[in-house]
Amino acid sequence: MTARERVRHALSHSEPDRVPIDLGGMGSTNIMAIAYNRLKVFLGIRGGTTRLYDWGQQLCEPESWAMERFHLDVVSLSRSLSPVSDPERTREFESRFGGKWKPWVLPDGSLCEAEESFNPEPDGNGGWQMRNERGVWAVMPKSALYFDGGPANHPLDYARSVADLGDWKPGYANEGSYKAAAEKAQWLHENTDFAIMAGFGGGALEPAQGLRGWGQFMEDLAGDPDLADEIIGRLTDANVHNVKLFMEMVGPYLDLVQMGDDLGTQAGPQMSPAMYHRFIHPAHKAVYQTAKKTAPNVAIFLHSCGGIRPLLPDLIDEGVEALNPVQTNAVGMEPAGLKRDFGEKLTFWGGGAEVAGVLTYGTPDEVRAQVRERIRIFAPGGGFVFCQVHNIQANVPPENIVATYEAAYEFGRYPVS
Template sequence: MTSKERIRATIEHKPTDRIPSTMQCVETEWDNLKKHFGVETEEEVMDILEIDTRILDMPPYIGPENENYVNEDGEEVFTHPMGFRYVKKWNGVEYNMHIIHLPYDHIETWEDFEKFDGWLNPDHYDYNAVKEFCDRHEDKAIRIGWPGPYQVFTQMYDAEKFYINMYEKPDLIKAMLNRYCDASLELYERMFEAAGDRVDILRCCDDYGTQISLLFSPGMWDEFFAENTKRFVDLAHRHGAYYLQHSCGAIRPIIPNLIRLGVDVIEPIQKVTGMEVDGLKADFGKDLCFQGGVDTQGVLPLGTPDEVYEETVRVIRALSPGGGYILAPSQDFEGDVPVENVIALYEARKEFGGI
């Protein structure tokens, strides 16, 4: 099977020749892996580890140049193409992005909303790069996507204000979410068209859970996010792709809502209450494919390669019977994960034959 065939078959719960896999890393971990394998590119690392997906979250930005500057603390301030500004802070292992300016924050009234012109502009991206990306990876499963109905919105609008205004100004918040989603959907529509419908997965990032509970009640989730989630699902399906819902945290109470809307895959399956892999497979395995599940907070950074191997085998045994599992960690590989543990995770699938 090709990687594309393998990923598509497992999402449809059909037999595959081996466990399919995906992979994302922070920059520091990519550098660690390249050094370990003695290679120059991320592509070479993925080839060595037999990764089935290739990921292009967004097309390259080609819009007006975003101005950077140095603030009063001597830090360089960067402006993201989506409009938020950030500085980079060293955490002892790598640099993290700290957002310091949110472009939607001054939208307080309907008048502010009507006048605002800083929304994501789909015209500012290079869609020819999408075609070229697909051309380079014909036999791989192509995944696109980043902005979804919620999480990325909070990189443009203060989260505390957002939660308060869901109660105090619900109609304004819904209008803002809809306008933001309109632009994201248009961008993805153009990506699908440029790809010639060779995209396999649309993945949107929306962290609806904390490590102990949902951020919203299922009813509130339906009120504010269900309609736009359905729009993203329908867009993917219309172009022959699957819809993958990314959400960290304890999201079990809204999994039936996601199934009702046609979501095909959920990830990253953190090791939190309610997201135990055996229970997820038993209750939702016939309706969903799962991706992830190998804990990046505990065993991957802190365990031995043998412990990582054993935990990965446990997750695969729980989630892969009958298809419907894509091997991955529960988050991107961070820079504190030993290279040997990354290798152990992907070695573990070799214990399994055709599924």
């Protein structure tokens, strides 16, 4: 069974030969570059390329050796390194889709490559900052390991009414916007057996919070629903237009399209289910169902952090088929209950090992035990793709990373006992 077939079986809630495994299929199932470099040292892997494809989260792309060693089944359309080790295909892929990169030094002093366009400036205190026309919009203080939003990160923070928005609207794509993505997706589809996931976004809450500021947009929802509706409406109009074009051009070569909107906190949803249903649910439904109608064979994958169990019925109604990160240490996200109550409708993409728990602070044997138990709960009947809960952080011991993925391969064979 190929990797692509394996993932499609899981998504259709049937049991493949083994549980599919993901590391690096999207920006929340990945590994920080510092942890990746330490993993390579631990395994005695010399050379190669640690490529920082997400500078904000400091994430890198798993190289072909990692795809093979850890039996990975999913690739991200955003990758620039060949996922296969075959020299001829590697040369072709990287000559066509490799992009331009430069040397960069990570916060721990180890080396990587960063995009040529990545040009942070020193902040004067030993850290880094990024500027745009409004000022500093991303910061990495001296002691930090990632970039966070800066003071100029909320371009609609000035608005006090719908009229203040003026003619502002989000970006609308054209065919040229997705031409390169379509060509890369076609190459990966025709030259590899991996399941292919493309990031789209399609959010309403998180983008609106980015435009207004987190606290301000929550106040808008509660106190100025007209302004909140207008911002969400304009975002949704653009998302519907863009996702239709994206799926027309790129969808024929994809297995999953990744939507994203962080709806939860550690203690539960950011808002009541009623408020979610009133403001956000219609926006999500319009985008996800447009995507599905345009490319019916592509699964709708949603990344949404936190304790979002009360929102799952609405997400299922919207057309969500795969849920990530399955934040099992958040309120209401107990694995057995999720599988029992929603396992026939959702594929759980994550929840395989706690990054904020045993993966970071446990022993390899404790990691193996948790992986085995999570597979026992989530895997029966399909509907499960293994990965850890969110990205592998810089301080995760390399021996625990190895234990995680070796255990997933060992214990994930069907029938699961």
